[in-house]
Amino acid sequence: MPETETASALHIVPPIALRRRITDHVMTGVAVLTVILVLVPLFAIFAYLVYRGIGSINWAFLTQTPKPVGEAGGGMANAIVGSAFILALASVIGVPVGVGAGVYLAEYGRNRFGDAIRFTADVLNGVPSIVIGIVAYSIVVLYQKHFSALAGGVALAIMMIPTITRTTEEMLLLVPQALREAAYGLGIPRWRTTLSITLRTATSGVITGIMLAFARVAGETAPLLFTAFGNQFWNLHANQPTAALPLQIFNYAISPYDEWHRQAWAGALVLIILIVSAVAAVRFAVRRGTFGAA
Amino acid sequence: MSLLGPTGEVGDQVFKIAMLLCGLAVLGTLVLIVYELVLRSGPSWHAFGLKFFAGRDWDPVNEKFGALPFVYGTLVSSLLALIIAVPLSIGVAVFTTEMCPKALRGPLSFFVELLAAIPSVVYGLWAIFVLVPILSGYVEPFLSKTLGWTGLFVGPPYGISMLAAGIILAIMIIPIISSITREVLMVVPQHQREAALALGATRWEMIRVGVLRNARAGIMGGIILGLGRALGETMAVTMVIGNRPEIAKSLFAPGYTMASVLANEFSEATGDLNLAALIEIGLALFLVTIVVNALARLMVWTVTRGQPSRANA
Numbered sequence: 001m002p003e004t005e006t007a008s009a010l011h012i013v014p015p016i017a018l019r020r021r022i023t024d025h026v027m028t029g030v031a032v033l034t035v036i037l038v039l040v041p042l043f044a045i046f047a048y049l050v051y052r053g054i055g056s057i058n059w060a061f062l063t064q065t066p067k068p069v070g071e072a073g074g075g076m077a078n079a080i081v082g083s084a085f086i087l088a089l090a091s092v093i094g095v096p097v098g099v100g101a102g103v104y105l106a107e108y109g110r111n112r113f114g115d116a117i118r119f120t121a122d123v124l125n126g127v128p129s130i131v132i133g134i135v136a137y138s139i140v141v142l143y144q145k146h147f148s149a150l151a152g153g154v155a156l157a158i159m160m161i162p163t164i165t166r167t168t169e170e171m172l173l174l175v176p177q178a179l180r181e182a183a184y185g186l187g188i189p190r191w192r193t194t195l196s197i198t199l200r201t202a203t204s205g206v207i208t209g210i211m212l213a214f215a216r217v218a219g220e221t222a223p224l225l226f227t228a229f230g231n232q233f234w235n236l237h238a239n240q241p242t243a244a245l246p247l248q249i250f251n252y253a254i255s256p257y258d259e260w261h262r263q264a265w266a267g268a269l270v271l272i273i274l275i276v277s278a279v280a281a282v283r284f285a286v287r288r289g290t291f292g293a294a
Numbered sequence: 295m296s297l298l299g300p301t302g303e304v305g306d307q308v309f310k311i312a313m314l315l316c317g318l319a320v321l322g323t324l325v326l327i328v329y330e331l332v333l334r335s336g337p338s339w340h341a342f343g344l345k346f347f348a349g350r351d352w353d354p355v356n357e358k359f360g361a362l363p364f365v366y367g368t369l370v371s372s373l374l375a376l377i378i379a380v381p382l383s384i385g386v387a388v389f390t391t392e393m394c395p396k397a398l399r400g401p402l403s404f405f406v407e408l409l410a411a412i413p414s415v416v417y418g419l420w421a422i423f424v425l426v427p428i429l430s431g432y433v434e435p436f437l438s439k440t441l442g443w444t445g446l447f448v449g450p451p452y453g454i455s456m457l458a459a460g461i462i463l464a465i466m467i468i469p470i471i472s473s474i475t476r477e478v479l480m481v482v483p484q485h486q487r488e489a490a491l492a493l494g495a496t497r498w499e500m501i502r503v504g505v506l507r508n509a510r511a512g513i514m515g516g517i518i519l520g521l522g523r524a525l526g527e528t529m530a531v532t533m534v535i536g537n538r539p540e541i542a543k544s545l546f547a548p549g550y551t552m553a554s555v556l557a558n559e560f561s562e563a564t565g566d567l568n569l570a571a572l573i574e575i576g577l578a579l580f581l582v583t584i585v586v587n588a589l590a591r592l593m594v595w596t597v598t599r600g601q602p603s604r605a606n607a
Contacts, residue, residue: 016496024496031393034385035402038472041465042409045420052423100316108310109317117317120324126587127327127580128526130556134576137560138330147561158323165320191309219413222528222553226561246415246529253419254533261423268416279411 046272053269056262066232066248072259076267078234082149082243085236086228087218089153094160095210099199101161102168102206107194109169118169121162132158133223141227149235149242152228156220160213167209171202208282215278219271221246245271327580335574337567346574352539352555354564359571361578363539367456367549368579371531372524374460374545375467380517383468384506387475392501403476410469418533421462426453426534429461434546449546452536457545459535463527467520474519478512478597479505515593522586526579528553552579 060075067074101121105114136155141147175198183193199206221244224230229241230251245267252264338346342359349360390402430453437447482505490504491497506513536548537558552575563569 016494020496020499024498027498027501028393031385031389034382035389038382038386038409038468039405042405044424045412045416048420048424049416097316097319100313101320104313104317108313114317117320120321122591123584123587124320124324126522126526126583128528128553128583130526130528130553131327131331131576131580131583134556134560134573135327135330138334138573139326161320161323189303190306192305194309215411219415221413221415222557225557229561246413249419250415250529250533253415253422264419268419271413272416275411275413276408 049265049269049272052262052265056266057269061263061266065234066263069257069260074263076243076245076248076263076270078231079243079245079248079267080270082228082231082235083218083245086149086152086156086224086242086244087214089149089238090156090160090217091210091214093153094157094213095164097157098161098164098210098213099168099206101165102172102209103194103199105165105169106172107190107198118166121165124158124162125166128222129155129159129220130222130225133225133227136223136227144239146239147227147229147241148239149228150238152224152242152244153238155223155227156217159217159220159223160210163213163216164209167212168202168206171205171209172198174205175201211278211282215275215282218275218278219246221250331573331577331580335570335577338570338574341567342571346571347578350541354559354568357565357567359567361552361571361575363541364550364552364555364575365578366541367535368525368551368553370545371456371459371463371535371549371551372521374456375463375524376517376521378461378464379468379471379520382464383471383516383520384475384513386468386472387479388501388506391476391479392497392505403473406469406472409465410473414466414527414529415533417462417466418530421458421530421534425462426458429453429455429458438546445543446545449542449544451546452548454534454536454548455546456535456542456549459531459549459551460545462530462534463524466527466530467523470523471516471520474516474594475509475513478509478516478594481512481597482508509597511593512597515590515595515597518586518590518593522583522590525586526553526583528557532557552576 058075060073061077062075062080063077064073064075065078066076101117105117108114109117132155136151136158140151140154144151179197179201180193183197184190188197224244224247228244228247230247231241231243233243235242249264249267249271252260252267255261338359342349346359347361347365349358350362351358351360352363353359386402386406390399390406394402430451434447434451434453434455434457438449438451441447486504486508487500490500495503531551532554535551535554537550537554538548539550539555540547542549556572556576556579560569560572563572
């Protein structure tokens with residue numbers, strides 16, 4: 001590029017060519033337009049969800065099991081409880097393993113082997129959820145010979161582990177080394193230090209990771225299709241098919257009945273409220289955590 | 295460590311082994327996934343070999359299985375999603391990092407990330423009852439009138455179509471592409487911008503020359519990550535794509551994807567060969583997403599941790 005032009009620009013500041021100014025304005029306009037185009041579906045989805053959902057949530061929806069086709073009323077109480085049950089199973093399996101793996105990576109994993117685990121966790125994060133469903137099917141359902149809440153829990157646990165592992169590691173690494181050394185200096189064994197000093201200091205961060213993983217799997221449908229399978233009735237046995245909120249929404253949404261469509265919207269609203277409040281709780285906890293540290 | 299005395303030593307060993315087992319569980323899970331998929335897709339491998347992915351027939355009754363329509367549906371719906379999502383996501387990222395007032399930045403990225411928190415099944419629900427009627431009532435008739443000559447937009451405008459799947463996928467992958475693009479744009483050194491402005495560039499010229507060009511590789515990584523997400527996305531697509539294993543040129547025609555055939559047929563597979571064929575589709579989906587994700591991570595990594603100024607060459 002000609003340097004003389006630049007030099008003269010410093011002295012006279014020539015007017016920017018009209019074409020360039022117009023291009024600048026047009027591109028700014030285009031950027032604003034893209035933002036609008038992205039936000040429109042977001043607001044459309046939320047608005048429509050609230051509009052259709054609010055009218056359909058009632059006491060029966062929250063307390064009753066589904067009625068047979070053709071009968072009005074009924075609800076998704078069993079699916080809400082079923083979802084909570086499956087998520088609890090998933091957390092019981094996924095949280096200890098995920099946190100443990102994160103502790104390993106942060107405290108012992110500064111080597112090749114640790115890198116392999118890190119890479120594996122990232123890879124697992126990208127595996128489509130439906131594929132995880134196949135695996136849970138072949139390691140649990142095929143042995144039990146029938147669909148079960150446990151199979152659904154295993155599928156969701158597999159999906160939770162990578163997120164929990166990586167955030168736990170990151171949070172533990174933020175804990176100052178001096179804190180660990182102070183504990184060693186007092187003669188506290190390494191395992192005690194990790195549990196009562198390092199992990200405790202990082203608690204709010206670790207919980208954030210767990211909640212994010214939880215929010216991510218709470219709305220998952222695909223891995224439950226052929227693991228938890230769904231159920232029209234109450235069930236709290238880990239080895240029986242169990243209803244789940246996302247499954248119920250899916251089945252009702254693709255059904256031809258208006259009454260079921262209505263309930264699908266109500267279910268979707270309940271699901272979104274659960275997930276958004278989990279995410280909001282995380283944001284709140286993180287903010288308080290950083291204030292506490294400061 | 296040896297100074298800590300016997301209890302500490304034993305406790306340390308036990309603790310380390312316990313944590314190691316958790317770490318191994320992560321590795322083991324991946325190995326298990328590969329093992330189960332390979333093992334259980336075996337019958338299909340032996341029966342069809344590589345022709346499995348070239349066959350067009352999917353006929354569980356006569357035990358003839360060909361996965362081409364599903365591969366085609368997955369690729370076309372994902373590409374369509376990228377064509378729609380990429381310009382929008384980059385626009386949003388550029389606007390949030392380079393153009394908008396500081397006060398708007400936080401809320402804007404929060405809203406876009408909120409899109410990522412909506413479960414797939416809720417997208418599908420919305421698509422069935424809002425998007426599809428809009429498509430069949432307004433968009434598809436309009437497209438067939440104006441762009442029908444391309445052959446991409448012909449046929450009856452039912453709404454349930456490849457086009458609907460592409461659009462809902464696009465909405466779903468915008469958050470991931472735009473958040474990674476934003477991250478990448480933010481690591482472009484400030485002096486690149488200042489240099490461009492000092493040379494008399496307008497704001498857009500500064501963004502084009504000083505920012506976007508430096509961030510190319512990272513943006514590409516974000517796009518590929520979005521592709522990985524689109525390829526494996528199941529529920530929303532299953533609800534609007536029509537689920538018919540046909541290869542049609544028109545985007546108004548129904549299609550079928552690898553993920554949605556698994557969602558629809560897995561729990562009612564009629565025989566061992568049917569199940570094996572479905573699992574082989576799962577295996578293929580798994581391998582493709584792994585390659586795509588690894589590639590994407592590598593590209594994002596080179597930008598955020600390498601030297602961005604050298605990407606300009």
